[in-house]
Amino acid sequence: MNETPAIHLSGLRKTFGALTAVDGVDLSIRPGEVVALLGPNGAGKSTTIDLALGLARPTAGGVELFGAPPRDAVAAGRVGAMLQGGALLPTLTVAESVALVAAAHRHPLSVAEALDRARCTEIARQRVSKLSGGQLQRARFAVAVVSDPDLLFLDEPTAAMDVEARRTFWQSMRAFTAAGRTVVFATHYLDEADEYADRIVMMARGRIVADGTPAEVKAVVSGRRIRATAAFPETPASTAALAALPGVRSADRHGDVLTLISDDSDATLRALIPTHDDIHDIEVTAHTMDEAFLALTEARDTEGALS
Numbered sequence: 001m002n003e004t005p006a007i008h009l010s011g012l013r014k015t016f017g018a019l020t021a022v023d024g025v026d027l028s029i030r031p032g033e034v035v036a037l038l039g040p041n042g043a044g045k046s047t048t049i050d051l052a053l054g055l056a057r058p059t060a061g062g063v064e065l066f067g068a069p070p071r072d073a074v075a076a077g078r079v080g081a082m083l084q085g086g087a088l089l090p091t092l093t094v095a096e097s098v099a100l101v102a103a104a105h106r107h108p109l110s111v112a113e114a115l116d117r118a119r120c121t122e123i124a125r126q127r128v129s130k131l132s133g134g135q136l137q138r139a140r141f142a143v144a145v146v147s148d149p150d151l152l153f154l155d156e157p158t159a160a161m162d163v164e165a166r167r168t169f170w171q172s173m174r175a176f177t178a179a180g181r182t183v184v185f186a187t188h189y190l191d192e193a194d195e196y197a198d199r200i201v202m203m204a205r206g207r208i209v210a211d212g213t214p215a216e217v218k219a220v221v222s223g224r225r226i227r228a229t230a231a232f233p234e235t236p237a238s239t240a241a242l243a244a245l246p247g248v249r250s251a252d253r254h255g256d257v258l259t260l261i262s263d264d265s266d267a268t269l270r271a272l273i274p275t276h277d278d279i280h281d282i283e284v285t286a287h288t289m290d291e292a293f294l295a296l297t298e299a300r301d302t303e304g305a306l307s
Ligand SMILES: Nc1ncnc2c1ncn2[C@@H]1O[C@H](COP(=O)(O)OP(=O)(O)OP(=O)(O)O)[C@@H](O)[C@H]1O
Pocket: 016, 019, 020, 021, 039, 040, 041, 042, 043, 044, 045, 046, 047, 048
């Protein structure tokens, strides 16, 4: 394929003193892809976005947007962004904020069109200082799309929104991406990434630990933890028998407390209960995202990237 990528990051690194925030990221995103950057706090998502936009200088490695340095793509109005720290002037109305940014671009949308796309028409005359968290995010989205960009970066766009506001936000995003634009959004939420992205790039500790379709990435992180209290004696043979149950990835026992990590908790429980009638207080929980990221980071450290 010889299409120029919308985003090309190669060997990207960023250190802050002794801390490595981005640790050798290679990533190519095609025009039209909607990509979620998924990861826990401190994974390096915001720093990667800042580097991609040319707002921070990499310690090593390179960034190209549409085959050119970020500043060229930004100057050409091809890139929009909604960043975590991006403030709007509190005394302006929403419409004035959008108009101000539109004036800085060569081929902007009309203010009315940008407000409409961001579902901001009814709050157009409100002052920024009076907006709720969700309204403020919509206003920031209107500002990000007024240049009619081909590529949009969104850093945790729904952070301050309730469920309804999130739904409205993603509807306007769908309308934006239906026209073939490229979107990269950072999020902590697997469900949000699953529902709205074509591709999920998972980051942990500054690195990419998984990269694939939502179905592929969900399969990697969807393990369940089964915890139970066991009365039977702890022997190597009893632990090995637990580890051999269907779906079990690992079996661990500390005193009476048994912990199984399973890829198929239903199958594991169906086999466990008939053969172990002396266990009780069974509890099944989803892996937390942090546990999944940790497991992936450790797997990558020992086996190479899971992608
Ligand atoms: N300007 C800075 N100076 C020093 N350290 C920084 C700076 N910016 C980020 N960091 C550190 O780099 C690491 C990565 O931060 P980053 O904000 O990129 O992560 P993130 O994945 O976006 O996290 P979050 O989801 O909390 O926004 C963190 O440990 C953070 O404290």
